[in-house]
Amino acid sequence: MTNILLNNKSLEMFIQTVGIDQEEKDFMLSKLPQMDLEERMKLFDVLKEIYLLDLEEEKAVARAKRIRQG
Amino acid sequence: MAKKQEKGSEFFRGQGEAGKEGGETRKTIEVLEPETPWTQDLLGEEKSVIDNYEKQASLSTNSKKTVESVLTEEIYQVRNNFVKEYFASHENEIQEKGYDVKSQDLGYMYKVASEMGALNELKKDKKYKEQFERLDDLAALRMDFQSENPSWNGRWQAIGALGKRIEELSQEETGSKDEKKIKEVRAEISRLSQVRKEIAEKMTGRDLKKEAEKTIPVPSIEQVINAKNKREEKEKNERKEYVTLVTDGRLYGLNRLSRNEFLNKYYPEAKITTSGILRKRIVFIRGDSQQICKSEEELNNHIIALKVQEKQKVINEAGIEWYKMRQEQMTPEQREYEKRHDQFIKEQTETKINECDHPIIREFLSQYYPEAKITTSGMLRRRIVLDIGVLKTDFKSEEELNRFILSLREQEKQKIMDKAELDWHLSEREKDVMKKMEAELDQMSDLPEGAIRENYRKVKTEVIRKHREMLIKQEPKNAEALKALEKQFDGSGRNPAEMIEKAYNREGLELTGEWKDDREQIGDFLKEEWGLDIPEKMMDKLYRTMTTKEKQIYQNEYKKRIGFLGWLLRFVFLAFSEGVEVVSAKPETKRKTRKKAKP
Numbered sequence A: 001m002t003n004i005l006l007n008n009k010s011l012e013m014f015i016q017t018v019g020i021d022q023e024e025k026d027f028m029l030s031k032l033p034q035m036d037l038e039e040r041m042k043l044f045d046v047l048k049e050i051y052l053l054d055l056e057e058e059k060a061v062a063r064a065k066r067i068r069q070g
Numbered sequence B: 001m002a003k004k005q006e007k008g009s010e011f012f013r014g015q016g017e018a019g020k021e022g023g024e025t026r027k028t029i030e031v032l033e034p035e036t037p038w039t040q041d042l043l044g045e046e047k048s049v050i051d052n053y054e055k056q057a058s059l060s061t062n063s064k065k066t067v068e069s070v071l072t073e074e075i076y077q078v079r080n081n082f083v084k085e086y087f088a089s090h091e092n093e094i095q096e097k098g099y100d101v102k103s104q105d106l107g108y109m110y111k112v113a114s115e116m117g118a119l120n121e122l123k124k125d126k127k128y129k130e131q132f133e134r135l136d137d138l139a140a141l142r143m144d145f146q147s148e149n150p151s152w153n154g155r156w157q158a159i160g161a162l163g164k165r166i167e168e169l170s171q172e173e174t175g176s177k178d179e180k181k182i183k184e185v186r187a188e189i190s191r192l193s194q195v196r197k198e199i200a201e202k203m204t205g206r207d208l209k210k211e212a213e214k215t216i217p218v219p220s221i222e223q224v225i226n227a228k229n230k231r232e233e234k235e236k237n238e239r240k241e242y243v244t245l246v247t248d249g250r251l252y253g254l255n256r257l258s259r260n261e262f263l264n265k266y267y268p269e270a271k272i273t274t275s276g277i278l279r280k281r282i283v284f285i286r287g288d289s290q291q292i293c294k295s296e297e298e299l300n301n302h303i304i305a306l307k308v309q310e311k312q313k314v315i316n317e318a319g320i321e322w323y324k325m326r327q328e329q330m331t332p333e334q335r336e337y338e339k340r341h342d343q344f345i346k347e348q349t350e351t352k353i354n355e356c357d358h359p360i361i362r363e364f365l366s367q368y369y370p371e372a373k374i375t376t377s378g379m380l381r382r383r384i385v386l387d388i389g390v391l392k393t394d395f396k397s398e399e400e401l402n403r404f405i406l407s408l409r410e411q412e413k414q415k416i417m418d419k420a421e422l423d424w425h426l427s428e429r430e431k432d433v434m435k436k437m438e439a440e441l442d443q444m445s446d447l448p449e450g451a452i453r454e455n456y457r458k459v460k461t462e463v464i465r466k467h468r469e470m471l472i473k474q475e476p477k478n479a480e481a482l483k484a485l486e487k488q489f490d491g492s493g494r495n496p497a498e499m500i501e502k503a504y505n506r507e508g509l510e511l512t513g514e515w516k517d518d519r520e521q522i523g524d525f526l527k528e529e530w531g532l533d534i535p536e537k538m539m540d541k542l543y544r545t546m547t548t549k550e551k552q553i554y555q556n557e558y559k560k561r562i563g564f565l566g567w568l569l570r571f572v573f574l575a576f577s578e579g580v581e582v583v584s585a586k587p588e589t590k591r592k593t594r595k596k597a598k599p
Helices: A007-015 A023-033 A036-069 B061-089 B090-097 B106-115 B118-124 B126-145 B150-175 B178-203 B206-213 B222-257 B259-266 B296-329 B332-357 B361-368 B400-447 B447-474 B479-486 B496-505 B515-528 B536-548 B561-577
Strands: B273-275 B282-287 B289-293 B372-378 B383-388 B391-395
Touching: A007 A023, A007 A036, A023 A036, A023 B118, A023 B447, A023 B479, A036 B150, A036 B447, A036 B496, A036 B561, B061 B090, B061 B106, B061 B118, B061 B126, B061 B178, B090 B479, B106 B118, B118 B126, B126 B150, B126 B447, B150 B178, B150 B282, B150 B400, B178 B206, B178 B400, B206 B400, B222 B259, B222 B400, B259 B296, B282 B296, B289 B296, B296 B361, B296 B496, B296 B561, B383 B400, B479 B496, B496 B561, B515 B536, B515 B561, B536 B561
Parallel strands: none
Antiparallel strands: B273 B282, B282 B289, B372 B383, B383 B391
């Protein structure tokens, strides 16, 4: 059985989803195969944080526009 | 019979003036409406993720209250419009239930609409989508501004909301002719603008006034006077050129006229007769006036004087023509500027110039040059010496001294005029500074998207930077370890982004905050949505570790979206560290359906 949250494929998908520069993504992808469980958990935390910021950013932009325009 | 309209019930506290139609001035609503059924994305005291990274200076109570009242007014506006729409489309039902369908009292109308389930319709019916969304936005932002420290995003939104309100007020100001109303509107714009400035400056750490001041130089007295002299000189020359141009022909014609031609043209009613016993006196009669001349020469001189008067009239008329032409050539803004300038100079100088002109010569000297001393010198003490500090002058006579004092008076008056001119330019500069600052604030109100995205980018970069530094520092693993890792983390995958979103939105979870009640739900969620199978005993063990060692208290965190997600991830990671077995990548069993959790 594989760890569905932290295996290579899942984390690759996660890296590609978040809104950061491709250069940063490539760096993370290059380091991923060498990461052990602890390191993957840390990476996951970072990606989770960025993903939440992504979601929040879209909401914030939409709401700011709506509030301004009325 | 229509049901009695209940006014002042607790339900409508805070409806206040904003609920009335056609109110001249908007008033602050102190008590907020008792229910806000429309805050979808906030739970408890939680703010946004970005607030963990963006520490904001606290806002003044006045700013928070002002934003709150602007939002409250708008909430009432949207809600009142909805209520009116609801009344119009539910007329029969309202009547059937015995309510007064003709009522115009918005408080009453809102109560009736609420009792008839209008709020549910507002929430669910697609035709009210925009109104609901707007109420949700406004209510969420207002809730944010009721908290101790409004969020980073909320502050941006408030700058936008204030910008919108300022724009509306500016339109009101432009459209109004009522002086009192204009004054009130201007005061309100200025008040809101101050608040907008405070929020913007605290958010960005900028000093917008100083920035604007840097771009507009402070005029010096020399610059102002030079510019004024140049302008006046230029105008004088233009006027002279124009007057010469248009009067040349007219004056030439006038000069060429003989005495009789001149009199016939300009004084056709004039008569020349003689009087006296010997009829030696020549009388020039013009209307009621008579000029008695002793000789023909005297009469000629008198007529020449009249000709000079006529010539002066021609020149004066040309001067007026030039002035009118100059006015016509000006843009309305230039005319307005000149009018305001002249008014300002008049207000600043009139009294002072009068005060300066009023005293007799010696009084003037003692008032304006109190240090001045007048003595005499010379062998016969005939010379008069005036000593004004740095200036010591002697005069041959009293008259000469007086003429000098009069010239000092002229200088003093010029100083008053020059000072007023400088003050005018300084006040205009202050206005330009304020305008520039307002334009900057308007831009901040209009373009929050760029600023919001830029800040999120900055925060994300910072989050990555720390992690990147940590990765760079790590020792490379040997081939054997890499092979083991490859094997350990091989296999098909699933994008964790979806899994995170489900946990953030608590899809299928109805949490109570009690571990015993929630454990099963969380266990099912992890198994079905995240592909993790954690036995109950292990869950309890992990829960205890979380509470005692990790100090992550479930009862606190479950109340917040981000808090719960963070807690859940830590819980799962602890399970990984304990070697909990994972199940398949894609859950094969279909989840039992639960009602969607209410936030």
